[in-house]
Amino acid sequence: MARGGQGLARVAVVVRAGAAPLWWCGVLAAGIGVLLPGLTGRRIGVLAGTALFLVTAAVVAYWRRKRYDALVRSAARAGKHDVLQDRAVTVRNWRRGHRWWLLLAFAAALGSSFAVPAAGGMLLAGAGVGLWWKAARLGRLERAGQALIWVRVDWLGPRAGAPVGKPVRAVRATGVAAGDAAPGGARRH
Template sequence: MGRGAQSLARVAVIVRAGAAPLWWLGLLAAGIGALVPGFTGRRIGLLAGAALFLVTAAAVALVRGRRYAALAAGATRAGRSDFLQDRAVTVRAWRRGHRWWLLAAFLLAVASAFLLPGAGGMTLAGAGAGLWLKAVRIGRREHTDDVLYWVRTDWTERGRPAGKRVAGYRTTGPMAGDAAPGGARRTR
């Protein structure tokens, strides 16, 4: 990269990268957990899991919302020499960096089935749904503002696009990159 060039990753793609693994691992853990009778019984465990799914999805979707909005409001235009990271590279980097956390969360969700059958898996799936909702909300803002939000890759600590090290976002036009607003794959 040339002088002053920075590598930028899409904010919505980083947020959305964890949604699918958490959702599918959560559903798998809930299915396995539903097979175990558990300490409280299947009915109570699955009802508690449904409640935890809703609470977790809402909490994950709303957490740090003001920080995202403040960073988006103060976003500056990306430079001509900035390098825009592909969607697939961003997703792969996030999933590689979090694979052990995902495995530990899955095993914990399956193990919790002996206490509350299915509740741990539903909580994990709720976290995935919450991340997806957060990415959709970012996508709506991108669509409304007619820009795409990017963050420097060296500022994203542990895959957090709104962490303490992030000083601001960069923007590009809505057609830049290979991901649609919200971080989904762009349809050709």
Template sequence: MARGGQALARVAVVVRAGAAPLWWAGLPAAGLGALVPGLTGRRIGLLTGAALFLVTAAAVALARRARYTRLAGEATRAARADFLQDRAVTVRAWRRSRRWWLLGAFLAALGLSFALPGAGGLWLAGAGAGLWLKAVWLGRWEHRHETLLWVCADRLAKGPAGKPVRAYRTTGIAAGDAAPGGGRRRR
């Protein structure tokens, strides 16, 4: 980038990018897994899956909140030379870089169905629901503070709150093409 500008991706969009693939991979895996009687039977498998769904959704939604809050509190204003990445570009890059992990998680959830029918798929769907809840939490933070949180796109290998991320950048609430929380901006 010219004059020291960086490509910035929205934090909430990156978090939300994993929610839909995990949710939509988990539901068919749970449905197909419920067709197999498994070692424990359908009832125990689905009850275990429901418990895993709730626990996983809560754990994913609450994970690393202190780091997100600290990075958001120390965020600096984005420079004029910074390039704000579109929502679609951020989502596509995140999903493309993790497509084999998503396929492996789907196959592992199906494989777990031979022991606990439906449990693996519900666990996977719970992870997607937890990411969506985290994106909603970030959206509420952004709305309350009337700022949008951005992260350098080059440092997203380990996620928007991973060790390579040292700081967030902020812009006004109208910047970019995504609403607070990472959803599509309604016109």
């Protein structure tokens, strides 16, 4: 990264990195939770879990939507000395940085099944689906603007939270052929 270049990670890839682990932890916790009768019974647990799934997916998908839109509109062009991080590296870094939170969330969802079967797992799965929806929306914004959106890697520390957290003051844009991920953060085919 000579001459002032910076490491950049795709915003959509960072958003999408948590979707699969949350989904699978939620599905596993809900599947195990259905086997337990719980305090409320299976039927109430599954109905409550369905409501939690839908509400959580919608809330996660729309959370900080205006901030994402504002950053995408004000994106500056990436410099020629900036280094674009591979999709696999971005996903691996996010998952390593959040593995204990994922494990704690799985344990909490599994523990909640003793009271309300499957509800905690379905809540986690809803969060994963909400992240997929958010990444898909970012992909539509990237296609519409014909630019991929990147954020500085050093602003994505473990305390930053989201790729649009407080440390993130601006994002960068490149052409749609840059990097190894398609618009929305999926693998490029």
